[in-house]
Amino acid sequence: MAGRRVLVFPSSAELGPVLAQLVTSRAEKAISSHGRFTLGLSGGSLVSMLSKELLALSELDCSKWLVGFCDERLVSFDDPESTYGLYKSQLFSKINIPESGILTIDCSLPVNECAEDYTRKLKEVFPDDDFPVFDLLLLGMGPDGHTCSLFPDHPLLEETKKIVAPISDSPKPPPQRVTMTFPVVNSARCVAFISTGGSKAPVLKEVLEDGEASPFPAARVAPTKGELFWLVDEPAAASLTIQVERLGSGAKL
């Protein structure tokens, strides 16, 4: 796929610092061009890696960051499944991001209303865009090829109008979630997948090597104007036969 970069690191220890460098370099670029940095976060294994790597930086100024969630589980914020809850304890409470810079869901609402409420919040902060244009979206991919809360064979894969969609039958618990849709994901200025561990190897091969023929949701991520990075470790990349870039912890993106 034109413009896609597949970057393979020996392990997550080398990948992590490059992820942090990608975030800070896109933040710097965004703030100098339009005064703020809009970042969409995923949950799962990304939470601890990103938190650890950002906190390891000697200087991190998040005062102009606006953070949203690529997907969120409809549970209370103190539930261990809450993506916001995990970022709050591992990252937000330790950096200088203003409270107004974090767009949380209203987890007291039923799932359909929660998605509508989150759509409204996004429209408020992206008033000029039909679909919000995030400076950077960080995505994960499950071993079933899902990304955000967009699961294989689910009708939400065909959503073309909504910004945020509700899902109440997520095959991965918890079942009720809200998720950004593909039109939002593919409008971003930069999208980066972070995928580590041998359990991702078979699906990663299919997603990256089968192109448009791949039935997996992650294969549908193709920003119309933005950059697309896949940051993976050797165990996840073990089955790949396509050309990749092999990098170390000092790489600059």
Ligand SMILES: O=C1O[C@H](COP(=O)(O)O)[C@@H](O)[C@H](O)[C@H]1O
């Ligand atoms: O349920 C989810 O899973 C995906 C993938 O998570 P990972 O732990 O396999 O990396 C994650 O990106 C998504 O935000 C989350 O809700």
